[in-house]
Amino acid sequence: MSDFSDLGLPEDLLRAVRERGYTTPTPVQAKAIPIILDTRDIIAGAQTGTGKTAAFVLPLLARLGTQFSGPARRPPRALVLTPTRELAAQVEESVQIYGKYCRLRSLVMFGGVGINPQIDGLRRGVDILVATPGRLLDHLGQRTVDLSAVEILVLDEADRMLDMGFIKDIRRIISVLPKVRQNLLFSATFPPEIRELAGSLMRDPAQVEIAPQGTTAERIQQHVIVCDRSRKKDLLVELFQSRQWQQALIFTRTKHLANRLAEQLDAQGITAMAIHGNKSQTARTKALFEFKNGRLQALVATDIAARGIDISELPTVVNYELPMVAEDYVHRIGRTARAGASGAAYSLVCVDEYRLLESIERLTRQRFTRERVEGFEPDPNAKPQPIETGRGQRGPRAPGHHGGGDAVRRHDAPRRPEPGNEAPRRSGPAPDGQRRSSQPVDGNRRPAPGGDAQRRAPVDGNRRPAGGNNGNANGNYQQRQRGR
Numbered sequence: 001m002s003d004f005s006d007l008g009l010p011e012d013l014l015r016a017v018r019e020r021g022y023t024t025p026t027p028v029q030a031k032a033i034p035i036i037l038d039t040r041d042i043i044a045g046a047q048t049g050t051g052k053t054a055a056f057v058l059p060l061l062a063r064l065g066t067q068f069s070g071p072a073r074r075p076p077r078a079l080v081l082t083p084t085r086e087l088a089a090q091v092e093e094s095v096q097i098y099g100k101y102c103r104l105r106s107l108v109m110f111g112g113v114g115i116n117p118q119i120d121g122l123r124r125g126v127d128i129l130v131a132t133p134g135r136l137l138d139h140l141g142q143r144t145v146d147l148s149a150v151e152i153l154v155l156d157e158a159d160r161m162l163d164m165g166f167i168k169d170i171r172r173i174i175s176v177l178p179k180v181r182q183n184l185l186f187s188a189t190f191p192p193e194i195r196e197l198a199g200s201l202m203r204d205p206a207q208v209e210i211a212p213q214g215t216t217a218e219r220i221q222q223h224v225i226v227c228d229r230s231r232k233k234d235l236l237v238e239l240f241q242s243r244q245w246q247q248a249l250i251f252t253r254t255k256h257l258a259n260r261l262a263e264q265l266d267a268q269g270i271t272a273m274a275i276h277g278n279k280s281q282t283a284r285t286k287a288l289f290e291f292k293n294g295r296l297q298a299l300v301a302t303d304i305a306a307r308g309i310d311i312s313e314l315p316t317v318v319n320y321e322l323p324m325v326a327e328d329y330v331h332r333i334g335r336t337a338r339a340g341a342s343g344a345a346y347s348l349v350c351v352d353e354y355r356l357l358e359s360i361e362r363l364t365r366q367r368f369t370r371e372r373v374e375g376f377e378p379d380p381n382a383k384p385q386p387i388e389t390g391r392g393q394r395g396p397r398a399p400g401h402h403g404g405g406d407a408v409r410r411h412d413a414p415r416r417p418e419p420g421n422e423a424p425r426r427s428g429p430a431p432d433g434q435r436r437s438s439q440p441v442d443g444n445r446r447p448a449p450g451g452d453a454q455r456r457a458p459v460d461g462n463r464r465p466a467g468g469n470n471g472n473a474n475g476n477y478q479q480r481q482r483g484r
């Protein structure tokens with residue numbers, strides 16, 4: 001498919017797409033849009049940054065009738081569920097962007113902010129409701145939302161919702177929706193629970209597969225620099241200067257290190273802020289805003305805080321520490337080189353992390369050249385030390401040392417959800433207030449990476465990167481009205 005106008009979208013949407021500067025639909029858009037317009041259910045898997053948001057938002061707006069004029073106080077006809085606040089905000093932002101010339105109304109709702117403005121928004125009438133499951137259940141409990149008119153249900157990043165323990169919440173929400181509706185499920189991976197959910201939810205769904213599992217974005221130049229454990233911060237500063245980085249998104253495993261590193265970079269003249277789940281929604285939004293506007297050179301993030309962040313033209317991602325879960329590497333580097341752009345990912349790897357690096361190589365089926373930077377070379381006599389994961393727990397002990405009781409304890413240890421995200425609230429496979437655990441990268445149980453939620457490996461042991469998101473993270477609920 002070479003042109004958006006071939007997809008069957010109305011002119012109101014094509015105009016917004018043109019203004020956005022898109023000329024060609026991405027593969028997931030080319031495949032999914034006609035199917036959704038055809039009112040079929042769909043299960044779609046797409047590599048990160050593939051344009052999946054527009055792949056469901058555009059046909060959803062078309063299906064609702066871009067110039068719809070119902071009664072002012074109307075209940076939502078489309079419901080989009082997302083795992084995190086950031087993603088909810090970004091999806092709704094996309095609804096705004098692509099729906100610029102539509103008369104449809106949208107509302108985003110998530111926890112951590114006041115419920116009353118959301119209630120007011122619902123009362124005023126909404127066509128498209130974008131929500132995280134927890135807050136939506138609060139509204140259902142208080143009978144402040146009416147889902148009886150929902151014609152289209154979208155589950156975005158379904159595997160993440162599953163990993164965050166939302167499966168029961170999702171089922172409860174689905175149980176109050178009209179039985180006849182169109183279902184759209186987007187997921188990066190397809191573990192059995194997702195297939196089961198899709199099976200119970202859908203009528204003869206079309207299946208859209210975009211990227212083969214386990215591949216990383218091809219346009220990302222991936223560098224691995226092996227270095228001394230104690231010199232990482234200086235190496236990072238050196239790289240900023242010598243490679244003339246304009247901006248970099250930097251990942252750490254722990255919130256504590258994210259804070260410290262942001263302070264240290266700032267002290268060295270590199271403007272930086274940290275973003276993680278212990279920060280208030282306002283602080284997270286502010287940091288993102290400053291970064292997107294170019295006022296910050298470095299944004300230091302933990303995995304979950306960075307999920308769903310879409311910063312257009314972000315050229316550089318740095319793994320200051322490798323993630324405990326190889327799959328997160330793919331998600332992290334997917335923050336750059338989005339939708340056709342190119343980008344670079346730098347991983348600073350010390351002796352403690354060699355085993356993690358090997359896991360990433362197995363997952364992504366590539367072997368990295370171990371680069372060295374003069375003055376920062378690793379000490380050849382250094383012995384690996386246990387990795388601090390931010391929970392007082394220890395990571396892998398040495399290359400080739402494959403887990404043990406320690407890892408099992410980590411897996412079973414209670415996990416508290418990050419305040420920045422909706423907590424799983426009902427019992428079931430994930431106990432109250434705990435996140436679901438996932439399959440490990442290498443057959444061992446997988447430790448909790450720095451207090452962040454974890455994702456589930458796909459059934460066949462291969463993994464596909466998760467889709468990213470669109471637009472700005474936007475720290476509060478919003479209601480938009482156009483044309484009326």
Ligand code: AMP
Pocket residue numbers: 021022023024025026029048049050051052053054310312338339340467468469470471
């Ligand atoms: P998503 O996978 O939905 O998070 O989208 C990733 C990025 O691709 C976002 O910055 C979108 O604005 C952008 N994008 C989506 N569709 C297109 C397209 N057809 N052409 C160029 N960029 C796009």
